[in-house]
Amino acid sequence: MNTVDLLEKAKEGDQKAIGNICRDTWEPLYRFIYFKVQNREEAEDITQETYVKTLTYLREHQTSPDNFLGFMKTVALNVLRDRWRQKKRRGIPVNFEAINPKEAAIQDHQKAVAQRIQLEKALTKLSADRRAILDLRIIKGYSVAETAKLLGKTEAAVRTAQYRALQALARLLDEHE
């Protein structure tokens, strides 16, 4: 069965077709979402919501996009935006009208590359101590207690230092924008 047929069946709620589509497309979509939210729980949640919203939308509008993954990434971005907004205010629907999958996905990829370059540049401008604390706490994922032990500091000092390091990094990133 080809992708178009699969999609048609999935839109109608066919469990097997949904299974095949999820199996074939979940990973790039999940990685894309994870990049934004940086935690597995939320990434899994949004991945699921994205499939549901995409298939429901495609069914209601009797349409099938050429680039399914691109379309889903755009839906995912909208879901993310809505979630971030909804944390302050409830009930904003996904704005499907604004979807231009190819454009949005390409723009987002370019943005991600630019962000990476900026980040690496900004990190080199931080002091070695600040880089070390961000490396241990965020990139390597050590707990406050473990980081304190490794750096010979108190836990309170680690919390203060990571706060300041992120403040300094945020300023550097803002300068770039």
Next chain:
Amino acid sequence: MNELEKKLSDYIDDLNAEREPEKHQGVADTPELENLLSTARIVRTLREPAMPAPGYPERLAQAVAHKIPKSKDAEQKMIHVKSRRTWFFPSVAALVAGLLLFAVLSNWYGLFNSNAVYAMEKAVAQLSNYHGILEIRSQNAAGEEWLIRRIEIWSEGDKYAVRQDDGTLTVNNGTQKWQVRTQSKEVALLPVAPDSTKTGFDLRDEAKKAKEYPHTVVGSERIAGRLAEKLKISPPGGLPYYLWIDTETNLPVQLQTAMQNALQTTYTFTSFEPNIQLDSQIFAYQLPEGYKVVEKDPGQLVATVEEAAAISGLTPLLPEEAPVRIFAFQDRIVLDYGDTTIVETVAQGSFKPVADSALGVAAGGLLEVWGERLRWRQEKLEIQVEGEQREELARQITADLKLPNNDQDLVNKAQIKVPVDMEIVKADQEQVDRGSSPWQLDPLHVAFTFVNLKVTPEGIQGEPEVPFSAFKLAVNNGVQAVVQTTRGPIKKVYLERLVRQDETGIWSVVGYDPR
């Protein structure tokens, strides 16, 4: 400590634990803090993403399929297959089954969907594995309580291992199933499929039922040291029971059945570790030293149908869709489709549908419809299809499958209507739920009793006036039935399942035709 520093640190801890921070910590309340949280996320993009636990695509597909409503055509097809049955660990099942296996007559999703139940459904869908200790206790009406059993469960996808108090360990790793009996020092090899012995307190099933039945949150309590929300669940026509949901993991932690026959059973996970690294050795078959193997045709996993045919001596009838696995036994072939199994054996003797089954037509003969099972005979084989895709797969084997049509009004034709007191019927249903008078589940027995009480209103003493052999089930669509008699003053008895329209619902006489 500075409040903002703590919030930021907790946020980083949540990300490191791969948890959604806002859910656990609340929302950033200042633009400055939001900016720092966002910077922390950006820094974190330098590390590789944490990928979901094994089995995620399958769980994802299941959750998505559940939320995409089927199209009208598909709904029409599904109209006869509303009831769902889930398998439990058998001895546990005996205790809970009566209470929990009510068919779903209506879907209450949306109307009663509280946050706790929604969160539980989500948590269960995301559960990749767990290890826990389940305690089963009974309480009597006098308030005395005692421990019945304590079992240890390891579960991952379709694999599971269950250790009983006496050390007996039952494992199914998807390709093999065995039981290590410590007392007799033997290992029994068991058939992998169909497997009716999954874990006891089935979390997925509980979440599903809680969602489908009317329910209310009635408070919160500490269960095994964890804070849990207590949910009162009221199955249609049955007594309410309680489910406790852990507020931290959102997973069911305790189940308490209704008091039946002055006895009540409580299932509690006294320890529960979800989504952990399970030791793969637990699902690996190895014969402990000094143990002997007891083998009673456990079947073997084969690659092709031809192989299965050679081992079993059967020529099976196959659906178009290929099974996930094929098992061959000396006298049968089992085709496993994950959520559905097909068992084919040589037909022997005459075909006798179970008394309380609904009847349809398949391959020109009788089709037995009982819960999630379809059974019929075709080309000298007896075919049994059980599970969610039963109808679809059965139709691929026999084109003329006709399920009982429960939209058809069978009882309207009765010449004499019998008035029914619903209060009495409901009380009778509860009595049957408690295990008394099971004959009320069989339309033949109900008709037999009704006719004989008409003949001898003072009660049946000794041999009944109209013998049981004079009664024949003419039609049964699962909701209504007609029984014909060859003797006595009544020609036809019309019956209906008035409280619950599934295999747990009792039959009541609603009319008859005099001879």
